[in-house]
Amino acid sequence: MSITRLIIGAALLLSTTSWAADYKTVGAAPAVLYDAPSTKGVKLFIVPRGAPLEVVLTYGDWVKVRDMSGDLAWTPARGLSSRRNVIVRVPNVKVRTAEDDTSAVVFTADKGVLLELGEPGANGWVKVRHRDGLNGFVRSSDVWGL
Missing domain, CATH: 2.30.30.40 (SH3 Domains)
Known part of the structure; x- marks a missing residue:
């Protein structure tokens, strides 16, 4: 039993x-x-x-x-x-203009930088926003908080 x-x-x-x-x-x-x-x-x-x-x-x-x-x-x-932020988990993450490794780099974020989470992108990318107002896309594997 x-x-x-x-x-x-x-x-x-x-x-x-x-x-x-x-x-x-x-x-x-x-x-x-x-x-x-x-x-x-x-x-x-x-x-x-x-x-x-x-x-x-x-x-x-x-x-x-x-x-x-x-x-x-x-x-x-x-x-x-409920606001969503993510933390960069690796050094020198390139935040790009599009969801593509060959697109232009908007800015580089160092490990530990907080980024505001935008909408999910395609193929493992997410849109993020830096507190300075810059927007772009990063690989979801390069950030924590998803």
């Missing part, structure tokens, strides 16, 4: 699991990340405003998030925005 319950439980868990990643952006103030869903928990990190975080789990007014390095922690949901 115990094995049957285990199989049913696993089936229910798998049927309710969503595989699509949900990303949020840290709002106007830096986000404090805790080891538990409570301000009484240990403060682990402070994430700067505008940084993307992957939402792994929602628990009441708290969300468990994953940062670019893969670390997991908790933060209040009210500190996150």
Whole structure:
């Protein structure tokens, strides 16, 4: 009987699991990340405003998030925005005028630069916008937060 319950439980868990990643952006103030869903928990990190975080789990007014390095922690949901940003994950990413490696370079972004996410492009490209107003396309593999 115990094995049957285990199989049913696993089936229910798998049927309710969503595989699509949900990303949020840290709002106007830096986000404090805790080891538990409570301000009484240990403060682990402070994430700067505008940084993307992957939402792994929602628990009441708290969300468990994953940062670019893969670390997991908790933060209040009210500190996150639905606005989407991405972080450049490799050095000297060329932001181009079109979704093509041969198109002209608009600007080069260094590792760690925040870019506002535009619409998804074709064939593994995404449109981004720098805070200075420059727009272009980057390979989705060169940024984190998608």
